[in-house]
Amino acid sequence: MEIRQGLMCQSCGMPFSEPEDYGTEKDGSKSQDYCFHCYQEGKFLDEGITLAGKIEKNVKFGVQMGMTEEMAQDMCRKILPALKRWKKE
Numbered sequence: 001m002e003i004r005q006g007l008m009c010q011s012c013g014m015p016f017s018e019p020e021d022y023g024t025e026k027d028g029s030k031s032q033d034y035c036f037h038c039y040q041e042g043k044f045l046d047e048g049i050t051l052a053g054k055i056e057k058n059v060k061f062g063v064q065m066g067m068t069e070e071m072a073q074d075m076c077r078k079i080l081p082a083l084k085r086w087k088k089e
């Protein structure tokens with residue numbers, strides 16, 4: 001799978017496909033970095049979560065979407081630590 005930074009949420013790794021996928025800033029403008037599920041009105045919905053916690057959450061989501069636990073783990077561990085939200089830590 002090709003991973004292209006900037007075209008995915010920089011918190012959870014969800015690819016952006018629709019304008020509605022983008023989160024919102026405090027002033028109501030669209031976030032360029034984060035998706036609607038992670039970021040609304042300038043705040044992370046899961047503020048305070050650790051990278052490990054976020055990976056765990058994403059793995060559960062991936063399994064719900066039909067991935068095997070192993071595939072989901074592998075993907076999340078590869079993608080999430082490289083994203084902007086987690087690089088700072």
Ligand SMILES: [Zn+2]
Pocket residue numbers: 009010011012013014034035036037038039
């Ligand atoms: Zn996200």
